[in-house]
Every structure is written in structure tokens, then in C-alpha cells.
Amino acid sequence: MCDVNESASTSFISLSSSEESLNDENCDICDNVEFFYTPHFSNFRLTFQPETIRVYLRIKNGYDLKDLYEIEGNTLVSKVPPGSNFLRNIKEGDSLKKIHAFTKIFEPQTTQRDIFNDVVKPKIFDFINGQNSTLLTYGASGSGKTFTVIGTDEEPGIVPRSLEYLFRTLPQLMSDPAAKPSPAGNVTLLSDSDCKKEKLLCRNLLNSSSAVGDRMQHVRIYKAMQQRLSSEPVAFLEDCNDLSIGVWISFAEIYNEQIYDLLRANPSKKEQRPRLRLGMSKGQVYIKNLTCVNVRSGEEAYQILQYGLNNLNYAPTRVNEHSSRSHSIFTIKLVQVSKSDGGCFVSSFNFCDLAGSERSKKTLNVGDRLRESNNINTSLLVLGRCISAVRNAQKAHDNKLVPFRESKLTQLFQKALSGGEDIAMIVTINPSREMFDESQHVLNFSAVASEISIETATKQKETVRDVLKNKTCTEEDFEYTSEELQNMILLLRDELEIQRNEYETNLKIEREYLRKGYEEIYQDHENYVQERIKFAEERVRRQYEDEIEAYKDKIKELENRSEVIELSSDEESEAKETRRRVTNLRRTLDEGFGRYRAAEEKCRQLEIENIQLKERIFELENELEAFRQHHASVISEEIEGSETYGENGVAFNLWDD
Numbered sequence: 001m002c003d004v005n006e007s008a009s010t011s012f013i014s015l016s017s018s019e020e021s022l023n024d025e026n027c028d029i030c031d032n033v034e035f036f037y038t039p040h041f042s043n044f045r046l047t048f049q050p051e052t053i054r055v056y057l058r059i060k061n062g063y064d065l066k067d068l069y070e071i072e073g074n075t076l077v078s079k080v081p082p083g084s085n086f087l088r089n090i091k092e093g094d095s096l097k098k099i100h101a102f103t104k105i106f107e108p109q110t111t112q113r114d115i116f117n118d119v120v121k122p123k124i125f126d127f128i129n130g131q132n133s134t135l136l137t138y139g140a141s142g143s144g145k146t147f148t149v150i151g152t153d154e155e156p157g158i159v160p161r162s163l164e165y166l167f168r169t170l171p172q173l174m175s176d177p178a179a180k181p182s183p184a185g186n187v188t189l190l191s192d193s194d195c196k197k198e199k200l201l202c203r204n205l206l207n208s209s210s211a212v213g214d215r216m217q218h219v220r221i222y223k224a225m226q227q228r229l230s231s232e233p234v235a236f237l238e239d240c241n242d243l244s245i246g247v248w249i250s251f252a253e254i255y256n257e258q259i260y261d262l263l264r265a266n267p268s269k270k271e272q273r274p275r276l277r278l279g280m281s282k283g284q285v286y287i288k289n290l291t292c293v294n295v296r297s298g299e300e301a302y303q304i305l306q307y308g309l310n311n312l313n314y315a316p317t318r319v320n321e322h323s324s325r326s327h328s329i330f331t332i333k334l335v336q337v338s339k340s341d342g343g344c345f346v347s348s349f350n351f352c353d354l355a356g357s358e359r360s361k362k363t364l365n366v367g368d369r370l371r372e373s374n375n376i377n378t379s380l381l382v383l384g385r386c387i388s389a390v391r392n393a394q395k396a397h398d399n400k401l402v403p404f405r406e407s408k409l410t411q412l413f414q415k416a417l418s419g420g421e422d423i424a425m426i427v428t429i430n431p432s433r434e435m436f437d438e439s440q441h442v443l444n445f446s447a448v449a450s451e452i453s454i455e456t457a458t459k460q461k462e463t464v465r466d467v468l469k470n471k472t473c474t475e476e477d478f479e480y481t482s483e484e485l486q487n488m489i490l491l492l493r494d495e496l497e498i499q500r501n502e503y504e505t506n507l508k509i510e511r512e513y514l515r516k517g518y519e520e521i522y523q524d525h526e527n528y529v530q531e532r533i534k535f536a537e538e539r540v541r542r543q544y545e546d547e548i549e550a551y552k553d554k555i556k557e558l559e560n561r562s563e564v565i566e567l568s569s570d571e572e573s574e575a576k577e578t579r580r581r582v583t584n585l586r587r588t589l590d591e592g593f594g595r596y597r598a599a600e601e602k603c604r605q606l607e608i609e610n611i612q613l614k615e616r617i618f619e620l621e622n623e624l625e626a627f628r629q630h631h632a633s634v635i636s637e638e639i640e641g642s643e644t645y646g647e648n649g650v651a652f653n654l655w656d657d
């Protein structure tokens with residue numbers, strides 16, 4: 001059944017005989033020798049393999065597991081610790097253990113090589129056989145998603161390993177590709193001048209990659225990896241002289257719900273990065289106008305990957321100093337054209353490194369980071385809702401609406417997420433106590449995902465003649481069915497709606513940010529003023545403290561002195577006597593003063609009485625005068641009336657003496 005390449009086998013066996021290197025990850029030699037036979041490309045199968053989404057768990061290295069987790073085969077048992085939010089949902093009598101099953105659990109010590117061999121390698125054969133595959137990494141921020149997908153220089157992740165594996169497996173590639181895949185999933189045959197353009201595009205990117213980083217360093221790193229992987233067994237493809245195979249790569253990111261091309265040079269600071277839109281063709285959603293570069297070696301592909309990574313949005317947060325702020329999608333496309341019968345097909349392999357879910361309380365994000373964080377969490381929430389809706393719909397055998405359109409990510413992977421295409425997930429957790437609650441969310445998500453059934457079918461080949469017919473058509477010129485057009489309208493509407501929502505959300509976030517900013521400024525100012533007051537109080541206090549102290553000393557001194565005085569009895573009796581005399585004098589003075597006051601009062605009263613009496617006298621004098629005058633006039637009238645009023649007849653006056 002197995003057709004084995006003799007020379008490869010010999011060289012491998014001789015290498016694997018080195019005992020020393022058997023357990024050495026750097027040497028990447030396995031004692032379990034496997035050789036794979038890939039069926040001839042022309043024997044395309046059309047088989048349906050119903051199964052559920054494969055969900056792998058990778059536990060981050062460097063933490064002690066045993067207090068919180070136990071691994072029993074492919075099952076993870078989590079022991080809910082005191083203080084966990086999950087305790088709230090656990091009723092009395094319920095177990096404090098949570099159990100999650102996986103396709104496979106990769107323990108902390110698992111190497112990058114193990115992950116690649118177990119998860120990716122089998123998919124690469126299906127990929128070569130024409131199957132589309134998507135691999136998602138899902139987990140909280142800092143749990144090891146990017147480490148798994150990209151890895152480090154010393155420990156390359158699944159993408160660099162896949163590139164190397166693919167180029168080692170594929171036969172000698174033609175220097176000029178025969179056809180180019182379009183983002184919509186079709187192919188366009190390439191003329192000589194088209195080929196030149198494609199080569200130029202690749203060369204430009206390679207040259208630009210030297211401008212943004214040390215190109216030679218990337219080459220060195222890749223060559224070192226190549227060296228380490230050179231003893232790894234690869235599949236042998238038989239009898240493929242008839243085929244023209246081309247490898248194409250693209251790299252996109254979804255940042256703040258906008259799609260960007262990572263293989264396009266970033267514009268100057270003033271200009272905005274062009275945003276890409278989603279399109280739909282034959283029920284498949286794709287990114288319009290996404291750059292697709294033809295690469296002829298793993299080394300070239302790796303340099304272009306690095307170019308894209310350089311354009312990716314990273315930022316430090318409290319939980320990860322190099323945190324991906326976007327979902328990134330690295331795609332390898334394989335275009336196979338049969339020279340004899342014109343048969344051709346395209347298969348694609350998406351490696352999607354999702355941005356990490358994060359709680360702003362933990363990350364302490366503000367401003368841009370908070371906005372990114374909200375967008376990341378929203379799209380992951382939509383992903384979770386879609387997955388759960390698909391699972392429920394599959395269980396109930398109904399066609400309930402799944403909210404794929406609520407985020408770019410779910411729109412793009414709609415087909416795979418609804419079970420129409422091969423998809424697998426690597427969920428990553430950080431097993432520390434601090435991240436327990438986040439890890440439980442991730443594990444619950446993976447439990448739902450693992451229940452989704454997928455039906456994969458390898459494609460039937462198209463014929464080059466069909467392609468040739470469409471040779472002059474551009475992607476935009478396709479004749480769309482009315483259903484496709486309606487879907488496109490829906491997509492555009494959704495995009496508009498999403499943008500509107502995003503705008504409103506951003507506005508809200510900005511407002512909230514500004515409000516918080518002002519509050520902070522106000523609080524800062526308030527604190528500043530309070531501090532100034534305290535400072536001033538302190539200064540005054542200090543200033544008077546000396547004076548107060550001086551007074552205290554004075555008082556003490558006086559007290560001491562009074563004590564001294566008390567000690568002298570003569571002086572004391574003299575003082576007493578003086579005090580007594582003073583008291584008496586004061587009393588006498590007070591009495592005298594009282595008497596003086598009383599006398600003064602009496603005087604004042606007498607003065608008043610005197611004035612009143614004077615007035616009375618004056619009145620009486622007036623009355624007397626009046627009476628006198630009246631009386632005088634009466635007498636004179638009487639004298640005048642009788643000559644003789646006296647006996648002797650002599651007139652007299654009463655008032656005369």
C-alpha cells in the first residue's frame with residue numbers, strides 16, 4: 001500500500017539511529033517512522049466524512065497544574081478554586097469539578113513538533129488532495145495562540161513548519177505558475193507577462209521585507225529550521241509529472257472589525273490603510289482584492305510571512321507584552337493544473353490566529369487598547385453565539401438563523417463554522433490560578449464547538465477549458481446568480497449596519513473615555529488642591545509649632561517659677577496680704593464707685609426735678625402776673641365806678657400798702 005521513497009527512507013533511518021538526538025526537540029527526529037502515500041492527483045475522491053469539529057487543547061508551559069487541573073486521557077478536570085466566579089453558578093451539592101473532553105490534550109511539556117505532527121500534518125495531505133481546511137486558535141490573551149501558530153525563532157510554530165513540510169512534499173515546482181487563484185475561489189490562467197508581474201510582486205515584497213526587518217536574519221532562521229526538520233519524514237507524491245503546481249499565500253487581519261491586507265505596504269502616516277471588503281461567490285465568502293503572492297520555496301514564503309507579521313497590530317497589555325490586537329488569517333492556496341486533461345483545482349488552508357479574549361479589569365486597558373479589546377471580545381462573542389446556534393440547529397435538525405453576519409470573522413468562516421468545510425481548533429489555556437475564570441470560558445466554548453458536525457468533501461476538479469473561457473473576466477465581472485446578488489446586497493447591508501454600529505460603539509467608547517479622562521483630570525486636580533492645602537496647613541502648623549512649643553516652655557517655666565514662689569512662705573504671705581489688700585481696695589473701689597454712680601444718678605434726678613420745678617415756678621409766675629393784672633384791672637374799674645369807696649370818701653387802692 002505504501003510506496004516509499006528509498007533514498008529518503010535510508011537517510012531517515014540512518015539519522016534516527018542516533019540515540020542522543022531521539023528526545024531532542026531541536027533535532028526533531030522521531031523514532032516512530034511514518035511514510036505517507038498520497039493518492040495520485042487525478043484520482044480525485046468525492047467522499048463525505050461526517051465527523052465533529054476536532055478541538056485540541058494546549059496547556060501553556062511553565063505553571064503547576066495539579067492544584068487546579070487533572071488530565072485523564074483526553075479529558076480535563078478543572079477543580080473550581082475558592083473565589084472563582086464559577087462558584088456562583090454551582091448549586092449546593094453540585095460537584096466543584098468541571099469536565100471537558102477534547103480530541104486530544106497537549107500537556108505543558110508538549111513540543112511544537114508534536115502539535116504539528118498531530119494536528120496539522122494529516123490535514124496537509126487532505127489539503128494536497130483538494131480539501132479546504134481551516135485551523136483556528138482560540139484562547140485568552142497570553143495563553144499561547146501566536147506561539148502555537150507562529151512560534152519563535154528557536155521553536156517555530158505550525159505555519160513555518162507547514163510551509164517547510166509542504167515544499168518538501170511537493171515535487172519540484174515550476175518557476176512560472178500556470179494559474180492564479182482568485183480570492184473568490186476561481187482560477188485565472190496566467191500569460192507570460194502575467195507571470196512576470198507575479199514574480200515582480202513577490203520580489204518587491206521580498207525586497208520590502210529587508211527594508212522592514214533583517215531579511216538575511218529571516219533567511220538564516222528559516223535555514224536553521226530547515227536543517228532541524230530535514231530528517232522529518234515527508235509524504236512522497238507519485239507520478240505527478242503531469243501536474244503544474246503553484247503555491248500562493250495571502251495574509252489578512254481583522255482589526256477593529258475592519259479587514260486589512262498585511263501584504264500591502266503600509267501607507268504614510270497621513271493616509272489610512274485601505275480597508276478590504278467581503279464578497280460572496282458560489283456560497284463562499286471571501287476577501288475582495290486581497291493580495292495573493294506566488295512563492296516557490298518555503299524560504300520565500302517565510303520571508304513574506306515575516307513581512308506580514310511586521311504589519312500586524314501588536315501592543316503590550318498587562319497580560320501579554322506582545323499581544324495581537326487583531327485576528328490574523330494566513331492562507332496557503334494550492335493550484336494544481338493537469339497538463340494533459342486541463343483539470344484544475346484550488347484548495348486552501350487557513351491558519352487563523354484569533355485575538356485573545358480579555359477582561360479589561362485584568363488588562364487595565366484604556367483608550368485604543370480598550371477599543372480593540374471591546375472589538376475583539378464582541379467578535380469572539382459572536383463566534384461563540386454562532387457556534388452554539390449551529391450546534392443547536394444541527395441537534396434539532398432545523399435551519400434556525402445563525403448570526404454569522406454580526407462579525408467579519410464569522411462571515412468569513414461561515415461555511416466552515418456551519419460544518420460545510422473542514423475546520424479544527426486549538427484552544428489554549430494558561431493554567432494559572434489568576435486565569436482560571438478566563439480559561440473556563442474558553443473551555444466551555446470549546447465544549448460547544450466540539451459538538452458541531454462537519455461534512456467534508458474533496459472537490460471535483462474543474463477543467464482548464466472552463467477556466468480558459470473565463471480567462472478575460474476579472475473577479476468583478478463574474479456573472480452572478482440572482483441569489484448571489486441578493487446575498488451580496490445582504491452582505492453590503494450588513495457591512496453598513498456593522499459599520500454604523502461600530503461607529504456608534506466607538507463614539508460611545510470615545511465619550512466614555514473622554515468622560516473618564518475628564519474625571520481623572522478633575523480628580524487629579526482635586527487631589528492636587530487637597531495636597532496643596534495639606535501642605536500649606538503643614539507649613540503653618542510647623543511655623544506655629546515652634547511658637548507653641550516656646551509658649552509651652554514659657555508656661556512650664558512660669559509654672560516652675562510659681563513653684564519656686566510657693567516655696568518662699570514670707571513672699572507668699574506678703575503676696576497673700578497684697579492680694580487681700582488689692583481685693584479690699586477693689587471692693588472699696590467698687591463700693592465707692594457704686595455710691596458715686598448712685599449719687600450721680602440722684603444728681604441727675606434732682607437736676608431733672610429742678611428743671612421741672614423751675615418750669616413750674618415760671619408757669620406759676622406767669623399765672624400770678626396774669627392774676628395780678630386781672631385783679632388790678634378789676635380794682636381800677638371798681639374805683640372808676642365809685643368816687644368814694646372809703647368812709648371819708650377818699651379813693652384807695654387795695655393793693656397799695
Ligand SMILES: Nc1ncnc2c1ncn2[C@@H]1O[C@H](COP(=O)(O)OP(=O)(O)OP(=O)(O)O)[C@@H](O)[C@H]1O
Binds near residue numbers: 060143144148323428
Ligand atoms: N507552550 C508554551 N511554551 C512556552 N512559552 C509559551 C507557551 N505558550 C506561550 N508562551 C509564551 O507566552 C507569551 C504569550 O504567548 P502568545 O503571544 O502566544 O499569547 P497569545 O495567546 O497569542 O496572546 P494574545 O491573544 O494577547 O496575542 C509569549 O512570550 C510566548 O512565547
